Amino acid sequence: MKTSLAMSLFLVGFSAFAVMNLTACTRSADKGKASEVGGEGKGVATKPGAGIKIGLVLDKGGRDDKSFNTAAFRGATKAAQELGIELKEVESPDDAAFEPALRTFAEREYPLVFAIGFAQIDAVKKVAPQFPKTHFAIVDGIVDMPNVKSLMFAEHEGSYLVGYLAGLMTKSNKVGFIGGMDIALIRRFQTGYEAGVKAANSKAEAIINYVGVNSSAWANPSRGKELALAQYGRGVDVIFHAAGASGIGLFDAAAEKKAFAIGCDSNQNGIKPGRVATSMLKRVDTAVFEAIKMQIEGKFQGGVQYFGLKDKGIDYAIDDNNAKLIEPYKAKLEEVREKIIKGDIKVPDYYEMNKK
Amino acid sequence: MIWDMVGDILMSALRLSVPILFAAFGGLLSERSGIANIALEANLLFSAFVGAAVTALTGDVWVGAFAGIAASVVVGFLFGSVCIWGRGDQIVIGTAFNLLAFGLIPVFTKALFNVTGSTPALSTEQTFHQPLVFFALAIMVMFSLEILFRFTRHGLRVTAAGENPAALLTQGVNHNLVRLRAVTEGAVLTGLGGVYLSLCQGSGYIREMSAGRGFIALAALIFGGWRPLPTFAACFFFAIADAIQMQLQGQKIAEVTVPNQFIQILPYVATLFVLIFYATRMRAPAAINRDF
Numbered sequence A: 001m002k003t004s005l006a007m008s009l010f011l012v013g014f015s016a017f018a019v020m021n022l023t024a025c026t027r028s029a030d031k032g033k034a035s036e037v038g039g040e041g042k043g044v045a046t047k048p049g050a051g052i053k054i055g056l057v058l059d060k061g062g063r064d065d066k067s068f069n070t071a072a073f074r075g076a077t078k079a080a081q082e083l084g085i086e087l088k089e090v091e092s093p094d095d096a097a098f099e100p101a102l103r104t105f106a107e108r109e110y111p112l113v114f115a116i117g118f119a120q121i122d123a124v125k126k127v128a129p130q131f132p133k134t135h136f137a138i139v140d141g142i143v144d145m146p147n148v149k150s151l152m153f154a155e156h157e158g159s160y161l162v163g164y165l166a167g168l169m170t171k172s173n174k175v176g177f178i179g180g181m182d183i184a185l186i187r188r189f190q191t192g193y194e195a196g197v198k199a200a201n202s203k204a205e206a207i208i209n210y211v212g213v214n215s216s217a218w219a220n221p222s223r224g225k226e227l228a229l230a231q232y233g234r235g236v237d238v239i240f241h242a243a244g245a246s247g248i249g250l251f252d253a254a255a256e257k258k259a260f261a262i263g264c265d266s267n268q269n270g271i272k273p274g275r276v277a278t279s280m281l282k283r284v285d286t287a288v289f290e291a292i293k294m295q296i297e298g299k300f301q302g303g304v305q306y307f308g309l310k311d312k313g314i315d316y317a318i319d320d321n322n323a324k325l326i327e328p329y330k331a332k333l334e335e336v337r338e339k340i341i342k343g344d345i346k347v348p349d350y351y352e353m354n355k356k
Numbered sequence B: 001m002i003w004d005m006v007g008d009i010l011m012s013a014l015r016l017s018v019p020i021l022f023a024a025f026g027g028l029l030s031e032r033s034g035i036a037n038i039a040l041e042a043n044l045l046f047s048a049f050v051g052a053a054v055t056a057l058t059g060d061v062w063v064g065a066f067a068g069i070a071a072s073v074v075v076g077f078l079f080g081s082v083c084i085w086g087r088g089d090q091i092v093i094g095t096a097f098n099l100l101a102f103g104l105i106p107v108f109t110k111a112l113f114n115v116t117g118s119t120p121a122l123s124t125e126q127t128f129h130q131p132l133v134f135f136a137l138a139i140m141v142m143f144s145l146e147i148l149f150r151f152t153r154h155g156l157r158v159t160a161a162g163e164n165p166a167a168l169l170t171q172g173v174n175h176n177l178v179r180l181r182a183v184t185e186g187a188v189l190t191g192l193g194g195v196y197l198s199l200c201q202g203s204g205y206i207r208e209m210s211a212g213r214g215f216i217a218l219a220a221l222i223f224g225g226w227r228p229l230p231t232f233a234a235c236f237f238f239a240i241a242d243a244i245q246m247q248l249q250g251q252k253i254a255e256v257t258v259p260n261q262f263i264q265i266l267p268y269v270a271t272l273f274v275l276i277f278y279a280t281r282m283r284a285p286a287a288i289n290r291d292f
Helices: A002-046 A068-082 A095-107 A118-130 A155-169 A184-200 A215-219 A221-233 A244-257 A284-297 A323-342 A350-355 B002-032 B040-058 B061-085 B090-113 B131-151 B153-163 B165-170 B175-201 B213-223 B228-248 B260-281
Strands: A053-058 A086-091 A112-116 A135-139 A148-153 A174-181 A205-212 A238-242 A260-265 A276-282 A303-307 A314-316
Touching (some): A053 A095, A068 A112, A068 A284, A086 A095, A095 A118, A118 A135, A155 A174, A155 A314, A155 A323, A174 A184, A174 A215, A174 A244, A184 A205, A205 A215, A205 A221, A221 A238, A221 B002, A221 B228, A244 A260, A284 A303, B002 B131, B002 B153, B002 B175, B002 B213, B002 B228, B040 B061, B040 B090, B040 B175, B040 B213, B061 B090, B131 B153, B131 B175, B131 B228, B213 B228, B213 B260, B228 B260
Parallel strands (some): A053 A112, A112 A135, A135 A148, A174 A205, A238 A260, A260 A276
């Protein structure tokens, strides 16, 4: 009896805490931005998006996962700087926080609210019908409603390309893949990657690992590192990750073992310069920026928008950190890219494979 | 081939066990004195964060490590004080401390580095690279704790404070001070685990990077019957189950690739089985979560 009372008190307290946290977040953001706009003076008025409020609900990896969420935030920040929109972002401590966060934005009459990540599909499905005048945009998930735009990426195409690179680079004929959770989205990375590896080097074998079974799998770098060390120990010399912040452990392992890693979503080449062969770029930033632009221009429409190699929504990163490393393979990679765009190479798509 | 794999699994288990070991020993000291400590997660997070943040700011990993342990001590001291003199339910207070860690650390990172929840990545010179030294230290801690509880006055007083604080009081010893000292000493150990997470196993602090290790440590400590040696064994058991899981993922067993999901549940299944067989032998300190 005593414990159940304590438990319910705890639950009530916790939910109160979560809600307070959320509102406090948006409030303080309100103030901060308000003073900023005031400080900048009238110069902002010329920007097309001045005064338009955009809400951004990030996935659990948070604004600084240096990967997926960072990309989304970067796109929105760019819109704030170039188009003059008012950006407010919220990070969700857990799955239960998505829905109230989206609703809070909608209730405050934000014209466009972003839901970043597949985990928010259910929350968007619930909230979007209640606010038909509010526009929503979700990344990595399809929600079929007139006021929701679904931003989908051809992860398999980019994964194929970096898989091809791994296949060319490996000397041991063993390459690795580390996913966050074993879910359809990450399987899409994996199957594309495996196909790319095989195409480049038929003798090469890919070892596949997953970090965990719950959402902490995206923020557990020590496990990421341990898995990478295990793979390197088995003779693997290049590893690609799709594991959010857990992937940072991979770069530590690569530096320790003097082996190679391939980054994901954002450009991660600079995390351990010289050890990161390239990063598969998922231009969530471009997608977010473009959606905001459409909103400002009044062209925002519901429906699914696809991004792939063709429109550079999917790409791979070349910068000072890996230019030398990737030089011998660059011509070949460009050739493969062209073939995928033209349709000469059919990259297996896990989503399609699963429909049958 | 097979021996290579066994070696890899053992090394991996050593590295994985370190943070759980330190957290479990920290929790053990606290719980034996009668303070139920579910705030281990908070201790781990604060020490991991402060360790990484101070290292990033000063550039010296040793300064960072000591700052991280000091942070854990402060958290432990506060937790102990609130439990003892606030007289609330220790589970509720522990939960509050965990929530505080989840919420407060992003505020600090925002103020210090203008990012929410992580510290800048540290270079290879700014981290430790000797997980085995940490593991050896954990073994030494285990023996020290055995000696402490068996042969020293302080150890006996800690046990008495956890079992029968009234008896301790009749001896003229303030059980509250004994408890506070035990919790704070435990925090030093847990702090070592946190520092290991961000400065040896990782290179910088990532949001909520303890990923439930505080609770795994708590389970290991209960499973070890609140005694140092069995707790050590329990931690190592968890670590080895995890290491095997990691090595087996994607490995072909007799030409068949076992689905990852099956491999990934191994540690949990193993834990369940062991708990079923050993559950009856566990006995918590009698005065845990109680004054008298």
